[in-house]
Amino acid sequence: MSNTSKTPLLRVEGLKKYYPVRGGVFAAKVGDVRAVDDVSFTVAPGETLGLVGESGCGKSTLGRTIMRLEEPTAGHVYFEGNDIATANKSALFQLRREIQAVFQDPYSSLNPRMTIGEIVREPLVVHKVGSKAEQIEAVRALLETVGLTGEMLDRYPHEFSGGQRQRIGVARALALGPKLVIADEPVSALDVSVRSQILNLMVRLQRERNLAYIFISHDLSVVEHISDSIAIMYLGRIVEIGPAAEVFAKPAHPYTRVLMAAIPVADPDQRRTTEPLKGEPPSPVAPPPGCPFHPRCAYAIDACRAAVPPLEPVKAGAPNLELGREHLAACIRKHEI
Amino acid sequence: MALLEIDELKVGFHTEAGLLRAVDGVSFSLEKGRTLGLVGESGCGKSVTASSILRLVPVPPGEILGGAIRFNGVDILRLPAKDLPSIRGKDVAMIFQDPMTSLNPVYTIEKQLGEVLKLRFGLDRNAARARAIGILAKVGIADPESRLTNYPHELSGGMKQRVMIAMALACEPHLLIADEPTTALDVTVQAQILNLIRALQKDTGAAVLFITHDMGVVAEMCDDVAVMYAGRIVERGDVHAIFKRSQHPYTKGLLKSLPQKGAVKKAALPTIEGVVPSLLNPPAHCRFADRCWKRKRLSDAEQKRCFSEDPKLRVHDAGLVACHFPVTAGEQP
Numbered sequence: 279m280s281n282t283s284k285t286p287l288l289r290v291e292g293l294k295k296y297y298p299v300r301g302g303v304f305a306a307k308v309g310d311v312r313a314v315d316d317v318s319f320t321v322a323p324g325e326t327l328g329l330v331g332e333s334g335c336g337k338s339t340l341g342r343t344i345m346r347l348e349e350p351t352a353g354h355v356y357f358e359g360n361d362i363a364t365a366n367k368s369a370l371f372q373l374r375r376e377i378q379a380v381f382q383d384p385y386s387s388l389n390p391r392m393t394i395g396e397i398v399r400e401p402l403v404v405h406k407v408g409s410k411a412e413q414i415e416a417v418r419a420l421l422e423t424v425g426l427t428g429e430m431l432d433r434y435p436h437e438f439s440g441g442q443r444q445r446i447g448v449a450r451a452l453a454l455g456p457k458l459v460i461a462d463e464p465v466s467a468l469d470v471s472v473r474s475q476i477l478n479l480m481v482r483l484q485r486e487r488n489l490a491y492i493f494i495s496h497d498l499s500v501v502e503h504i505s506d507s508i509a510i511m512y513l514g515r516i517v518e519i520g521p522a523a524e525v526f527a528k529p530a531h532p533y534t535r536v537l538m539a540a541i542p543v544a545d546p547d548q549r550r551t552t553e554p555l556k557g558e559p560p561s562p563v564a565p566p567p568g569c570p571f572h573p574r575c576a577y578a579i580d581a582c583r584a585a586v587p588p589l590e591p592v593k594a595g596a597p598n599l600e601l602g603r604e605h606l607a608a609c610i611r612k613h614e615i
Numbered sequence: 616m617a618l619l620e621i622d623e624l625k626v627g628f629h630t631e632a633g634l635l636r637a638v639d640g641v642s643f644s645l646e647k648g649r650t651l652g653l654v655g656e657s658g659c660g661k662s663v664t665a666s667s668i669l670r671l672v673p674v675p676p677g678e679i680l681g682g683a684i685r686f687n688g689v690d691i692l693r694l695p696a697k698d699l700p701s702i703r704g705k706d707v708a709m710i711f712q713d714p715m716t717s718l719n720p721v722y723t724i725e726k727q728l729g730e731v732l733k734l735r736f737g738l739d740r741n742a743a744r745a746r747a748i749g750i751l752a753k754v755g756i757a758d759p760e761s762r763l764t765n766y767p768h769e770l771s772g773g774m775k776q777r778v779m780i781a782m783a784l785a786c787e788p789h790l791l792i793a794d795e796p797t798t799a800l801d802v803t804v805q806a807q808i809l810n811l812i813r814a815l816q817k818d819t820g821a822a823v824l825f826i827t828h829d830m831g832v833v834a835e836m837c838d839d840v841a842v843m844y845a846g847r848i849v850e851r852g853d854v855h856a857i858f859k860r861s862q863h864p865y866t867k868g869l870l871k872s873l874p875q876k877g878a879v880k881k882a883a884l885p886t887i888e889g890v891v892p893s894l895l896n897p898p899a900h901c902r903f904a905d906r907c908w909k910r911k912r913l914s915d916a917e918q919k920r921c922f923s924e925d926p927k928l929r930v931h932d933a934g935l936v937a938c939h940f941p942v943t944a945g946e947q948p
Contacts, residue, residue, distance in 0.1 A: 332801035332802070332803065332804075333772075333801055439890060440657075469656035469657055469828065470656065470828065470830070470869055470872055470873060471656065471868065471869060471872050471886060471887035473872070474872040474873075474874075474884035474885065474886045475886045475888075477874075477884055478883050478884055478886060481881045481883070484881075496801065496802065498802075499873065499874045499876070500874055502874065502876070502880075503874035503878070503880065503881065503884070504880075504881060505880075506880075522880070523880070536803060537802065537803065540802040540803045540805065540806040541802055541831065542805075542806075542809070542829070542831030542832050542834060542835040543831055543834060543835075543876070544830040544831045544833075544834050544858065544870060544873055545834055545858060546834045546835075546854045546855050546858050546859075547855075548834075549834070549835050550806065550835060555803040555806070555807075556807075558771055558773055558774075558804060
C-alpha cells in the first residue's frame with residue numbers, strides 16, 4: 279500500500295464490551311455476553327473500513343462502543359491520539375463533533391415531530407456553532423450537498439421516501455464536519471435502485487471531504503464496492519482483516535470463505551450448489567473454547583479447541599506493517615487450507 | 616392446464632386519499648414442479664399478488680377489483696368463503712418473511728404442527744406426533760423430539776423459519792408461495808433454507824412462487840421470472856433470458872445498479888433516478904417512462920409514444936415485455 283506512513287485517524291486497541299448475565303434469586307452475575315472481545319484495528323483518514331459479520335457477531339456493538347454510546351469494558355479507542363474510551367465528559371463532547379453516525383432505519387432514526395431543518399440543525403445547536411441565521415444557511419447548504427433542496431427545510435420526515443430520509447440522515451451526520459462517520463447498515467433497508475444512489479452519495483462525500491467511514495454491513499457485495507479495508511467478525515472477534523481487494527481475492531479464514539460462498543450471485547450460471555455451513559453461531563454467553571468458529575469449521579483439528587488463535591499475517595514473512603494495512607487472519611491452519 | 620393461472624388480476628386498497636391500485640392487471644401462469652420468481656421493489660404489488668392467491672388481502676380496506684386466479688381450473692376469487700380452508704394450507708401453503716406470521720406464540724410446536732396433521736390427514740395424536748418428528752427432521756432440525764415441547768420464542772430465527780416451512784410442507788401442498796422467506800436471515804442460514812426449499816420441491820414436485828427483491832436469490836432459485844413495476848408485470852421470461860438479455864429498461868437498470876464483483880472500487884454505480892409513480896392516480900402511458908434511461912435516447916416522435924400509449928405485455932424475442940422500444944443486445948444504461 280502506498281500510504282502506510284499515514285498516521286491512523288482511529289486506532290482501536292484490545293476493545294472489549296461485555297454485558298453481565300444475571301440469574302438466580304439475587305440476580306447475581308452468572309456470566310458475560312462477550313459482544314466485543316479483544317478487537318484491534320485502525321482506520322486511516324479518508325478511507326473506508328468495512329465491518330462484516332452475521333447478526334449477533336458484535337459489529338453494531340463495536341460501532342456503538344467506539345462512539346462510547348456504550349461504555350467499553352476494556353481497551354482503548356484513540357482518535358487522533360486522544361483516547362475516547364477514557365475521555366472525560368467535556369473531552370468526549372468535543373470528540374463527538376469529529377465522529378458521527380448514520381443508522382440503518384431511516385424511518386425510526388429521524389424524529390417525526392421535528393422538521394427536516396430542525397433535525398439537520400440540531401447538532402449545530404447542541405454544539406453552539408454559529409448564529410441561528412448561520413445555522414439555517416448551513417442546513418440549506420447541507421441539504422443541497424446530499425441532493426435535496428433548501429425548500430424542504432420545513433417539511434416533516436413522513437413526507438419523504440426511504441432514500442430521501444437516508445439523505446437527511448447523512449446531512450445530519452455531516453453538519454459538524456466530522457472526520458469519521460460510522461454507518462451501521464446504512465443501505466440495508468433501501469430498495470436496490472435507491473441503494474446505489476446512497477452509495478454513490480457516500481463515495482462522493484468521502485472524496486470531497488476526506489471522510490473516513492466505518493461501514494457496518496452484512497452485505498458483502500456492498501462492502502466490497504465501498505471499502506478500502508475489511509474486517510470480518512465472528513462471535514465478538516475479528517477473525518480476518520486486511521486490504522479489501524486482498525481479502526476478497528484470497529480469503530484466508532474458513533469463516534470468510536463460507537460467508538463469501540453463501541451469497542447468491544445475480545447470475546443464473548453461477549448457482550451455488552453446496553451448503554456452505556451447517557448450524558448456527560454459538561451463543562456469545564458461552565463461547566466455545568479455543569477458536570470460536572471451530573464447532574462449525576470443516577478444517578477444525580484438536581489444536582483449534584485449545585486456544586483462541588491470534589490474528590497473524592497471512593503471507594509468511596510479510597513485513598510487520600501497521601495493523602489494517604496487512605492481511606491478517608486468526609486461524610492456525612491458514613497456510614494449509 | 617397450468618396448476619396456477621392468474622388472469623388480469625386487479626387489487627385495490629381504499630385509502631383516505633382514494634383508491635390505490637396496488638395490482639393493476641397482472642397475468643401469469645405456473646406449472647407443476649416449476650419455480651417462478653416474482654421480483655420488484657417495495658410497493659410494486661408483488662406481495663399483494665401473492666396474498667390474493669390465498670385470499671389473504673384484508674377486505675376492507677382491500678378489494679379485488681377484477682380478474683381471476685385459477686388453481687387447477689377453479690377460480691379462487693369466486694370460491695365461497697366456506698370452501699377456502701380446502702385450499703389454504705392443503706393445496707396451497709404460504710411462508711412469510713416473519714415466521715411469527717404463521718406460528719402461534721402460546722402453543723408448543725407439537726400442538727401447532729400436530730393440529731395441521733390431524734386436520735389434513737385425520738391422524739390421531741400419536742400418529743401426528745410421529746409424523747411431526749419426521750417432518751422436523753426433514754427440514755433439518757436437530758433433536759426434533761425435544762423441539763416438539765418448545766414454544767416458538769425458544770427457537771432461533773433460522774429454526775423458526777424451518778418450523779414454519781415444516782408446517783407449510785406437512786400438508787404436502789401442490790403450490791408453495793414463499794414471500795421473502797429468507798430476507799430477515801443471515802446469509803449462511805439463508806443458504807441452508809434455500810437448499811431446503813429446493814430439496815423439498817424436488818421431493819414433492821410442488822410448484823413454488825418465490826417473491827423477493829433480492830436478484831441473487833432469484834438467479835439461484837427460479838426457472839422463470841416476472842418483474843413487477845408499479846402494479847404491473849413489465850417483463851417475464853426464462854431466468855437466463857431475464858438476467859442475460861433483459862428487454863425492459865427497468866429490469867436492465869435494476870440489474871446494472873447492483874455492485875458487480877471485480878468492478879472498479881467506488882466507481883459510480885448506475886442509478887434509476889426519480890421515483891415510482893403514485894398508484895392512486897397512475898399515468899395512462901408507460902409507468903416507467905419518466906425514469907427511463909432508454910427513452911431519453913429516443914427521437915421526439917418515439918418519446919411521444921412513451922408518454923401517450925400504455926405498453927401491453929407482449930411476446931418479444933425470448934420472453935414477454937411491456938415496452939414500446941425494448942432494449943436490444945449490447946445496449947447499456
